[in-house]
Amino acid sequence: SQQGEEDPQALSIQEGENATMNCSYKTSINNLQWYRQNSGRGLVHLILIRSNEREKHSGRLRVTLDTSKKSSSLLITASRAADTASYFCATDVGDSWGKLQFGAGTQVVVTP
Amino acid sequence: GAGVSQSPSNKVTEKGKDVELRCDPISGHTALYWYRQSLGQGLEFLIYFQGNSAPDKSGLPSDRFSAERTGGSVSTLTIQRTQQEDSAVYLCASSLGAGYTEAFFGQGTRLTVV
Numbered sequence: 001s002q003q004g005e006e007d008p009q010a011l012s013i014q015e016g017e018n019a020t021m022n023c024s025y026k027t028s029i030n031n032l033q034w035y036r037q038n039s040g041r042g043l044v045h046l047i048l049i050r051s052n053e054r055e056k057h058s059g060r061l062r063v064t065l066d067t068s069k070k071s072s073s074l075l076i077t078a079s080r081a082a083d084t085a086s087y088f089c090a091t092d093v094g095d096s097w098g099k100l101q102f103g104a105g106t107q108v109v110v111t112p
Numbered sequence: 113g114a115g116v117s118q119s120p121s122n123k124v125t126e127k128g129k130d131v132e133l134r135c136d137p138i139s140g141h142t143a144l145y146w147y148r149q150s151l152g153q154g155l156e157f158l159i160y161f162q163g164n165s166a167p168d169k170s171g172l173p174s175d176r177f178s179a180e181r182t183g184g185s186v187s188t189l190t191i192q193r194t195q196q197e198d199s200a201v202y203l204c205a206s207s208l209g210a211g212y213t214e215a216f217f218g219q220g221t222r223l224t225v226v
Contacts, residue, residue, distance in 0.1 A: 033214065041149075041201050041220035048214055088154065090215075099168050100145060100205075100215060104154035 004032075004089045004103030012109045019076040021106040023089030024069075030092040032065055034074050037086045037105070046074075046087075079110045114138070116218035118204050124224045125194055133189040133221045137206030144187050145205040145215060146179060155203065161187060194225045 007022045023032070031050045035043040049056045049065045049072065056063045062075040076083055086105040093099055117136040125131050137144050146158040157171040161181040172178070176194075181187040191198055201222050205215040 035217075041203065041217075041222070043155075043203070043205070043215075043217040045214035045216070099157065099160060101157050102147070102155035 004091050006089060006103045006106040008106060010107045013079055015080055015110055015112050017079055019079050019108055021074050021087055023072045023103055025091050027093055032072050033090045034063060035088045035090060081110050081112050084110045116204055116206055116216050118218035118221050120221060122222045124226060127196060127225055128193055130192045131194055133202050135187045135204030138216055141206035141208055143207045143209055144181060146189050147203045148200045149203060150200045196225045199223055199225045
């Protein structure tokens with residue numbers, strides 16, 4: 001089964017609104033990353049948060065990490081149509097360095 | 113090139129044939145990952161390399177799948193006796209070091225087994 005599970009599976013919002021998606025994982029991690037995949041194939045790295053960090057910002061992105069609850073959230077503020085994509089969390093499992101595992105993703109649609 | 117390069121971008125093959133998928137990582141990246149993504153699904157971990165060695169091969173779906181990496185650079189994923197369920201996009205990624213740094217992805221190889 002997946003190490004990371006995103007919630008919700010799909011999200012539809014209007015431009016200007018905020019989008020929040022969550023990621024839960026099962027075992028201890030070294031770090032957690034968020035990626036975006038536009039229609040097509042390549043994934044683009046958005047942000048990395050280490051296990052000893054609680055919050056991180058990058059532009060309109062805000063990521064939180066709660067290791068006690070084994071969960072992370074990604075907030076996209078003031079969304080744009082160009083934010084339409086699938087968003088994945090990925091974890092580097094604590095006892096398996098380098099085995100970067102991805103969740104099933106959240107599909108976000110931003111309508112003008 | 114500046115990014116991760118995968119070839120071919122598309123491959124249609126007949127059931128039972130062998131295929132080779134190639135990944136050329138970013139120069140200097142020691143870690144290399146292979147994933148498989150079926151339509152509308154998440155990424156299924158297949159294998160990763162640290163240098164030329166593969167610490168974890170547990171994601172390979174069957175013994176028809178194998179991968180190698182030579183010279184700490186190019187990697188080849190081979191699927192023998194392809195089956196229709198092998199149809200998917202195969203993604204390769206590389207990073208400076210296993211796990212700690214962001215992974216850069218190629219555009220993938222779309223494999224269709226007919």
